[in-house]
Amino acid sequence: MNGILHLWLIPLLPFAGFLLNGILGRKLPKWLVTTVALAAPLAAFGVALGAAVSFSASNSLPWVETLPFAWINIAALHVNFSFVLDQLSLVMLLVVTGVGFLIHVYSVGYMDGDEGYARYFSYLNLFLFFMSVLVLAGNALMMFIGWEGVGLASYLLIGFYFQKKSAADAGKKAFIVNRIGDVGFLFAMFLLVANFGTLTFTEIAAKLGQCSGWTGGVVTVIALCLLLGAAGKSAQLPLYIWLPDAMEGPTPVSALIHAATMVTAGVYMIVRMHVLFNHSPFALGVVALVGAATALFAATIGLAQNDIKRVLAYSTISQLGYMFLACGVAAYSAAIFHLLTHAFFKALLFLAAGTVIHSLGGEQDLRRMGGLWKKLPVTFAVTTVGVLAIAGFPPFAGFFSKDAILYAAFLQQPHGRVLWAVGVVTALLTSFYMFRLWYMAFLGKPRSSDAPLHESPWSMRGPLVILAALSLGGGWIGIERTDGWLNMERFTSFLAPVVGAKSVAGGGARLELELSAIAVGAALLGWLVAYLFYRQSSTVPARLAAALPHGYKLLANKYYVDEIYGATVVKPLLGFSKYILGWVVEVGVLGGAAWLLAGSAKFVGAILQYWQSGNLRSYAAWLAVGAAAVLLFLLVPWATAWPATLDFVWKATGH
C-alpha cells in the first residue's frame, strides 16, 4: 500500500500549538487555549495512528522524509533535516503522542485555576514538538535538536512555579546535569563524523555492517560517550540526581516527561544506535552494569522516602535501570517493550498521585495520608492496577516486559546470572516500596487533616481509567504463544527489521517459566513484607529504623549523593569561578589589562602635557627642530651620506 505520509506534521502541530498558546495565550479565552492545546497532540496522534494502520503491515517502512533544504554541506559531511518512520519510531511515537494526549487531558483538570494555564500548555506542546523531532530523527544531529529541546522544555516545566526557589533550582539542576550528559553525546557525534563521515543512522549501520569483525577501539569510545549522554537524559548513575528534584514541577509534567517519555529518550537513543553497541561488547557490558546498579541503588533509596512523588521518582530511575540492563544484554526489543509498559503504568501512578495530592489540597507526605480508598474509589482502583503492574504480577503489563528482561539477562554470558540476581532483588524491593506506598496512602486509618475531600473531575479521571486499562492489557499486544508459554515474540518480530533479533543460547520455555515464577515469588515476598510492616502493625518500620539508625539515615538521605556532589563538584567549581575566574582573571587579568591600556594612555598624556606649556618660545624651538629634521631628511643624500659619515668617523678616530 503506498500511502502518503506527512511526517513533518507530527512535530509541526504541537509547535503551532506552542506558538499560539505561548504568544497569544494570555489574551485568549480559556476554552480556546484548551482546545488548541488538546488539538495538537490529538492530531499528532491521529497522524501517527494513521501511519501505524496503513504502513506497519506493508513493506514500505522505513519511510524517510527529508526537508528540501540542506542543513550542513561541508566537504564530505552532509546533514539534512530528515524524518524517518520505522517500526521503532512508530512505537515510540504512539507512546509519546498517545500518552501525551491523555496527560494533556488530565492537565486540563489539574491546572484549572492556575494563572499560568496557557503558559503550561504552550510548554507542554513545545515538549511534544521536540520529543517527536527526537523520535523521528533520521540522523544524530536532528536527534540532538530534539534532545536539547526536551531538556529545555523539561527545565521550563520543572521550574514552572518559578517563584518558588526550590522549583527554580530544580529546573536549573535538571538542565545542567543534562548538559553534562550532552557532552558525551556531542563527543560521540564528533567521533562519528571523524570516523564514519556521516551522522545518518542508516549510513552508520551500513558502514558498520561492512566491517563485521570490527570491535572495540573507537566504537567502544563512541558507545561510552553515547552512554554518558543517555545516562544524563535517562537519569542513570551517576547523573540521576536531577530526577527526584524534578518532582517540583506539576504532577502531570512528572508523569509525561519524567516517567513516560523524556527519560526514555536515552534508552531510545541506545536502541537506535544498537549496531554501534553490538560491535562493542565492552560498552554493552558497561551499559548493563550501569543499568543494574542504578536499578538496585534507586530501589534502596525508594524504601525510605516519605514523599509520594519521590517514591515514584526513584522507582522511575529504577525501572529505567531495567531498560538499560536490557540494552546491555542486547535485548533491545525487551527494553522497548518495557519502555512501552512502563509508560503506561508509571504515567498512571503519577497521575493518580496527582489526583491524591490535588484532593488533599497539596499534601504530598505519605505519613499524613491514609484511608483514602473510601473517599477516592476510582483513584484507589487505578492505583491498585498500577502497583500490580509495576510489581510485575501477571497478567498485568509489567509482568511480561520485566520477565523478558530478566530472562535475557539470565542467559547472558559470562556474568548474566549476577545481573539476573540483581534484577530479582530489585523486583522484590520495587514490590515492597510500591505496596508500602499503596498501604500508606490509601489504606489504614486516615491520617490527613479533616479537610473536605472530593474526587477529581472526569477530565482527570478519564485518562486514569484509560491508562489503567492499558496497564492491564497493554502487555498483551506484544506477546504470543510459542513453545507452550507466552513470550514477547510478536513484539520482537515487529521490531526485528530495526533492531534485529537476538538468538539466545540455552533458552527454552521451561527456563522461562522457572524464571518468571521466581520473579513473581519475589514480588509476592515484597508484598508480604509491606503488608506486615504497614498494614498489620505500624511500629515495625519505626523499630527497624531505630535498630539501624545509620542505615536508615543513609537511605532516607539518598546516600548523601547530592551533598557529596555539592562538596566535590559544585563547591570547587563555584570557588574556582568566584576566586580564580572572578578575582584573578576578571579583576586581575582583564581589569588589569584594561587598566594598563588606559593607564598607559593617561600616563603618556600626562607626560606629553608638559610639552604643551603655552610658551611661544619653546614652541618656536620645536618648530625649528622640525624644520631641521625636514631639511636633513630632504637635503642629505642618505644613501651615500651614511657610509660617508661612517668613513669620516672611522678616519677621524684615527684608524
Next chain:
Amino acid sequence: MHLILFFIFAGFCLAGAINLLLQSHPIASALSLIVVMTSLAVLYLLLGAEFLAAAQVIVYAGAIMVLVTLVVMLLNAGREERTHGSHAAWLVGFPAVATILAVIATVILHLQRMGVAKLGDGITSTAELGTVLFTRLLLPFEVTSVLILIAILGAVALARRGNGEGTAGK
C-alpha cells in the same frame, strides 16, 4: 668694485642683524633692522634688481618699519626683562638652528653651477618686470590686492578701541 661693495654692505647686514639680537630695547632693534633692510636694498642693486631695491626701501624700510616703530612707541615698550621662560628655546632650539645652517651651508657649498654676478650686468628693467607681472602673473597680482584690502580691514577691526579692552589689567 663689486666685491668691495658686497663686503661693505654684507657687513652692514650682518652687523645690523646681530645688533638686533643683542639690543634689549625694541626701538634699537627696530633701527638695526632698518639698517639691514637698506643694506639689502643696495645688495639688490648690485644684483641688478633695481625696482626691487626701490621697493625694498619704500615698502619695507619706509612703511613696514615705520609701522613697527610707531607701534613700539604707541605701546611704550620698554627694555626687555630677562626672564627664564623657556629652557627648550636654548637647549633644543640652538642645535636645531645650527643644524639648519649647517645643512644649508653644505648644500650651498656643494652647488656646482652657480655663476658670478658682474656689476652692471644683468640689470632687470622695470619694464620687463611689469610685462611679466601684468600678463602672466596678473591673477596673483589681483589676488594680492584683495589680500591687502582684507589685511586693512582686519587691522582696523583688531586695533579698534573696545576690542579686548575689558580684560586689560586683570
Next chain:
Amino acid sequence: MNSLFAQEVPLSWYLMLSAILFSLGVVGFLIKRNLITMFMSIELMLNAVNLSFVTFARQWSAVQGQLFVFFVMVVAAAEAAVGLAIIISVFRARATLAVDKLDRMKL
C-alpha cells in the same frame, strides 16, 4: 689689490649671506622676549629669503624670481599690519609684551 676691486662676486656668497641672515632671524625669534622684537626677527627671515630669490633670479635670468620677491613684500606688508594690530590687542588685554607671560593656551 686688484682682486679687491674685482668686478665679480660668486653668487654662492649671496646665498651664504642669505642663509646666515636666516639663521640669525631664527635665533632672534628664539631668544627674544619681546613680542615686537620677535616679529622683527620674522621680518629678518623674510628678507633673507628675498635675497636668495633675487640671487637665483640673477643666476637663471628669470624675472619670476624678482616678482616672487615682489609678492613676498606685499604679503609681508599685509602681515605686518595685521600682526601689529594683534600685538596691540594682546597688549590691551594683558598689559604686557613679554612673551613668557603670555602662556595661557595650555592644558
